Amino acid sequence: MLSAVALLPGVIAVAQLGRIHPDEVFQALEPAWWRVHGYGVLAWEWRDGLRNWAVPGVLAGFLKLADALGITEPRAYRAVLAIPQAALHAWSLWAAYRFAERRAGPTGGGWAALFVGLYGPVLVFAGRTMAESISASLLVVAMEALDRRERETRAGLVGGLALGLAVVARYPSAIFVLAALVWLAASRRWRLLAFTCASGLAVALALGTLDWATWGTPFHSFVAYARFNVFSGRAAAQFGADAPGFYVKPFLAAVPLWLWAAVPSALSALRQRRAISLPLWCATAYAGVLLATAHKEERFLYPALVLLILAAAPSVVTFLAQEFGPRTRWSLTGLALVSSLAVGAVFPSGDLRADQIRAIVAATRGDARGLLIVNEGLWGSGGFFYLGKRIPWLTCDWPRDAAFQHALRDARFNRAVTFEDRALKELQAGGFRIIGRIGRETMLSRGE
Known part of the structure; x- marks a missing residue:
């Protein structure tokens, strides 16, 4: 079941085409085309070195594979490029199942993973070559790994790898990394923290090497990105600035009705001074930074929304199992899934063309x-x-x-x-x- 659900975003993206945002084409697909064929439209970020070549490089490899197989029709080679992202999404859904299984058992874990996989924005985003899409899938993998209590060495290595790659795919995901490290330190999980840092550092060194090979200076793209978007104020000047209230409407539109049922559980944890879950903590910290950042876009919410769904689904599934009989439970679960799917009609709100x-x-x-x-x-x-x-x-x-x-x-x-x-x-x-x-x-x- 989860395997079929994991394929849906890629199938939808290839069948539908279009783009959530120009970045889907001009920060991923077009640079990959340029890399393979030697011509294409390179956006200003690729002239000024604000992007790294990791994601376009992977896509370029699969594009070369398509060429070698004689696949020259755009929709067909776009389907080939969907393969690595579909595999990543499948990994993230397996991670969502493992995360929920610890809290709601095998059956509850399966339902919770479906809540994540059939969440409307996930169906829209997860098959598309957006930085937010790729980063969010990696963040789900990291959340599950760092939530483990067993085999902490391996958990830290996997979690650090996923966190590091999430940043490589999208530099603002460094906020999630910092939040996760604070959570681990507050939980006094020192061994897990140490191996997470070691694995993440290895990814950082690989990024530095990649930038050195492609831009001529280690970490060139990260420094240029931070200078433009964080320290200079040029992003807000060039692309616009908005008040924190900008995110209220898209957030409310993107939250399925069933998620509100998890709020009492989260408040109870706070009152009893129990640690909130890692994905909830990371999503909250990231949302706080988004509100304080001048330049705002609806798509920036997506990684936080996915982690909120991941955090809330197990408690809602457990509540339904404990409070209702089989017939009512099935009906309410079905309604919850429908409400999750329906959100995809309004988020993102832009025209996919x-x-x-x-x-x-x-x-x-x-x-x-x-x-x-x-x-x-x-x-x-x-x-x-x-x-x-x-x-x-x-x-x-x-x-x-x-x-x-x-x-x-x-x-x-x-x-x-x-x-x-x-x-x-x-x-x-x-x-x-x-x-x-x-x-x-x-x-x-x-x-x-």
Whole structure:
């Protein structure tokens, strides 16, 4: 059952395409394409060295494998790239089961793992090449490892490895690392703490070596990222700043109804001065930092939400098992799972533009020599990764834009995709004819 659930996010991402945020393409897929093929669109972070090459490097390896197997259709090689992430997600769900099993028994552990795996935002995020997606899966693995009471040496090595890799995938996850180390120290679990630090240090040294090899200086990307996002205030100046209340609406939208049933248990632990669970502590510490950080985005909540679900699910499952008979328990559990799934319809709240990416893939098959994308900017496009070939392409908003006028004059541009039919009449007047529609996108061709 968990194996099938683990595959769902990857299957959804490949079948749906689209992107949660431009970073899904331009911080992972497009750099991997550039690494393999020698061309592509590199975002400013890759010019200034704010990113490390670990995740794009792994994806590039699987992209090379796809090339070696003769897989050249974008959706097909995107499916190949989903393999490592699906394996990571499966590991995280197994970790969620182990974490919950200690508190709710084997049956309760299975149900709690389903609560995590079928949580709507997990289904949306976990199959996508977002830094938050990869980091959150690794954090779940780390939470389970550091929760163990047996074989602490191995637990520390696994936990430190997962925490370190979570930071490599997404530098703000260093907040979770610091919170976890404080929790271990407060719990006086010194052996576990020591091996966690040793394993994490090994990952840090590997990151330093990678940056040295790719950027010319050890830890170049981490230092550049911290300088831009933490110490200079440039992130807020460039991308905007918001009050702490920014997160209230997305948080409330993302929390399934059943999670509130775990609040009394957490409050009781505090009153009795019992230690709260590691994932709850880490999620709370991270949320506090998010509230205090000027630049805010809805997607930043995702890792904390996953850890909250992980922390709450065992107590809710135990409560249902203890307080209700089989028929009522099954009904309430079913309703809880439905409420978890439903959250995926409202979080994240942005437009995935899945029909646009699918239309771009469809329009550029065959003898496409150039593509014009109307009603979309550069960072909302699919890059060369979803074109799958080295052809000229342009984005524009209106027929009066220079890119639109250039594409109409250049005979190489024999394909066009327009969102919500913007400039459709002007495209048809320029010799394009409609060849199909996918959702809100219209595909056009000319010269045939």
